[in-house]
Amino acid sequence: MIRPSFFLVCAMLFCEAASADFKPQNVTAGEMALLPEYCPDTQGFQYGDQHYNTSPRAAYWVGLMGKSFWAHHHYCWALIYINRAKAAGLRPQEREALYRWAINDYRYVVQHSTPDFVLLPEVWTRMGEAYVLLGANGSAFEAFGAARRIKPDYWPPYVRWADVLARLGKRTEALAHLEEGLQRMPTERALIEAYERLGGNHARFARSPRAAASAASATP
Structure with missing residues (x-):
């Protein structure tokens, strides 16, 4: 990977807002293979936008995602940056910039x-x-919270934040956070595994009055 020295300096000088305009350079076939299926059809890879050189599959993705698909190339760029940050030998400043x-x-x-x-x-x-x-x-907490507010029955933000709490030594808080998710998604395997990994007794929790009340309220 070419080290983006100019962009790195920019980021370290708090030019983060401008960096969102920079498409990852020298993207390889291997990097593309790690991206979601729709990424090659977003603008900026081999196709243009909704008005020029549009991907022949774009209509399919717009049908699934709506017009917001036309902003989603930035999501694909972000995934490339995160994957590049995993490379060995990067300086801390380079990884932080990514x-x-x-x-x-x-x-x-x-x-x-x-x-x-x-x-x-x-x-x-x-x-x-x-x-x-x-x-x-702190910013991670806000981002995970936004995900939960939009879709309360989406399990990944519950597990991700519980992992952070556990690493900080806040096991009781992590278990309580997972219990909040389990009240909404009592059979979600990822939540159950995370709960038990931290020493929680899922069978006992599932029999608790709080879990029973939550399940009853969720029944149509």
Whole structure:
């Protein structure tokens, strides 16, 4: 990977907002293979936007995602930056710059999408994960919270934030946070596994009055 010295200097001088305009350079076939299926059809890879050189599959993705698809190339860029940050031999400043660029691209998607965009919970969760990697736990908490508010029955932000709490030594808080998720999604395997990994007794929790009341309220 070419080290983006100019962009790195920019990021370190708090030019993060401008960095969202920078498409990742020298993207390889291997990097593209790691992206979601729709990414090659977003603008900026081999196709243009909705008006010029549009991907022949764009209509299919717009049918699934709505017009917000036309902002989602920034999500694909962010994933590339996060994957590049995993490379060995990077200086801490370089890795931090990649995290910041990814966060800016995630935020671009949020700001240029409709409130009902189906992938917004995933985007907010990814943003939270990037903040965790950056060591900005307060911002991660806000991002995970945004994902939960949009889609309360989406399990990843519950598990991701519980992982942060556990690493901080706040096991009781982590279990309580997972219990909040389990009240909404009592059979979600990822939540159950995370709960039991932290020493929680899921069978006992499932029999608790609080869990029973939650299940009853969720029954149509």
